[in-house]
Amino acid sequence: MAQLSKEQIVESVPQKGFFGHPKGLFTLFFTEFWERFSYYGMRAILVFYMYYEVSKGGLGLSEPTALAIMSIYGSLVYMSGIIGGWLADRIFGTSKAVFYGGIFIMLGHIVLAFPGNLTMFFTSMVLIVLGTGLLKPNISSIVGDIYATHDNRRDSGFSVFYMGINMGGFLAPLTVGTIGLDYNFHLGFSLAAIGMFVGLITFLITKKNLGLAGTQIANPLSPTERKRFVKNLVIGVVVLVALLFITIPNGWLTFNSFIALVGILGFVIPFSYFFLMYRSPKTTADEKSRIIAYIPLFLAAVMFWAIAEQGSTILALYADKRTNLDAFGFHISPAWFQSLNPLFIITMAPVFAWLWIKLGKRQPSIPQKFSLGILFAGLSFIVILLPAYFGGTDKLVNPLWLALSIFILVIGELCLSPVGLSATTKLAPAAFSAQTMSLWFLSNAAAQALNAQLVKLYSDKTEMLYFGIIGGVAIVLSIILFAASPVIQRFMKGVH
Known part of the structure; x- marks a missing residue:
């Protein structure tokens, strides 16, 4: 079958129908809304489920272990995106990847919905990791497919899409979080499973809005390559199982060594991909230049997400242990603070979408x-150390401090995250379109692999030093990136 051009795919998508954007944005907006509701609902209670005592319905793990598992889990969720991107680019296309991914995620939450042991817990984690790897990068790639290359609505469209992500993220901690913490963790996980089911139904019913977007396999395997892939997959699974049977009983693969391994892979995998894409004969000279430009943006994103993703680890612990939860005349659930980030994004995303169009x-x-994104991320950590500076670490903190820190972070997130999604679709080599979107999500994987080491350093005694050093490093890097911006822009070869 002949490959369709970018123009042919765009022409197949109705270009008016969702707030002035292509009609297919409706399908992607609400599919991602429910997927994020499912994911963030589960995440809102997951760390509490791990370290709460068994008598309270938790698993009874230690707090440092729970924080490290949370970071490693988050890293693997985004690291698996490189597999999802490859499968979409080479085997079944982005649309099927989204659907298959949603099924795996739903199954993972169903496993969590049943009371069980650590084996069931880790089984659910594997299913969700695989499912998110298939769905998350590929649905964002389809958003890029429904716009023409030089369509000025693209950045605005990604901001609208990003608002859908955060609407799901806002509602999830308030509903799943409340049910999970106030009633039963497993009821909360059940609600997350229902959310993903609704997302799958939404995608199936409205998929016609996407036209041909997501149906084309960018770089399909030849029959010979397909046979080789199946052979290597079988060998790889057999070798992996054998290694697990050997290393675990002998104590060679421990929790700490696994964290270290994921930390190394978090950086080795993305830079291997940079190298392979750059050296590929399918990458043109201009595309190679854009890959060079993408590397400092990737590193900036790692710094940003290293701070932002601590909202579900260090700041979740901070909300539970350091924050006055009985302020303002009523009790605040610690899970609710995870709704503030998406709430602020929902409020501010239309402003930023309008601003980019207005400025042209x-x-x-x-x-x-x-550079603005990581500047505000750094400032958010500087703000959260102030309560300890003024009042010490032995007093409960007014929840407004935590809310202010999250708000400052959101300003940075809106400067970086939706822009990063859009920039990735512009800078991606044609033969690696879905895989480059997966590479973007690997910035989050690298950040959380780094966090698995960093969270061990946090305690009441190190609180100010912890927030101060990480926040200060981000601010310095933002200044360096801003100064280097003209040079990076030249390497982008006309992409703005």
């Missing part, structure tokens, strides 16, 4: 937006 060609360049 006068808006900051992509590297400059990234």
Whole structure:
């Protein structure tokens, strides 16, 4: 079958129908809304489920172990995106990847919905990791497919799409979090499973809005390559199972060594992909230049997500242990603080979407937006250390401090995250479109692999030092990136 051009795919999508955007944005918006409701609902209670005592319905793990597992789990969720991107690019296309991924995620939450042991817990984690790896990068790639290359609505469209993500993320901690913490963890996980089921139904019913977007396999395997892939897959599974049977009983593969391994892979895998894409004969000279430009943006994203993703680890613990939860005349659930980030994004995303369109060609360049993103991320950590500076670490903190820190982070997130999604679709080599979107999500994987080591350093005694050093490093890097922006822009070869 002949490959369709970008123009043919765009022409198959109704271009008016969802707030001035292509009609297919409706399908992607609500599919991602329910997937994020499912994911963030589960995540809102997961760390509490791990370290709460068994008598309270938890697993009874230690707090440091729970925080490290949470970070490693988050890293693997995004690391698996490279597999999902490869499968979409080479075997079944992005649309099927989204659907198959949703099924795995739903099954993972169903396993969590039943009371069980650590074996069931880790089984659910594997299913969710695989499912998110298939769905998350590929649905974002389809968003890029429904817009023409030079369509000025693209950045605005990603901001609208990003708002859908955060609407799901806002509602999830309030509903799943409340049910999970106030009633029963497993009822909360059941609600997350229902959310993913609704997302799958939404995708199936409205998929016609996407036209041909997501149906084309960008770089399909030849029959010979397909046979080799099946052979290597079988061998790989057999070798992996054998290694597990050997290393675990002998004590060679421990929890700490696994964390270290994931930490190394978090950086080795993305830079291996940079190297392979750059050296590929399918990558043109201009595309190679754009890959070079993408590397500092990737590193900036790692710094940003290293701070942002601590909302479900260190800041979740901070909300539970360090924050006055009986302020303002009523009791606040610690899970509710995880709704603040998406709430602020829902409020501010339309403002930023309008701002980029209003500024047009006068808006900051992509590297400059990234530098602003990590600047505000750094400031958010500087703000959260102030209560300890003024009042010490032995007093409960007014919840407004935590809310202010999250708000400052959101300003940075809106400068970096939706812009990063859009920039990835623009800078991606044609033969690696879905895989480059997976590479973008590997910035989050690398960040959380790094966090698995960093969270061990946090305690009441190190609180100020912890927030101060990480926040300070982010601010310094933002200044360096802003200064280097003109050079990076030249390597982007006309992409703005």
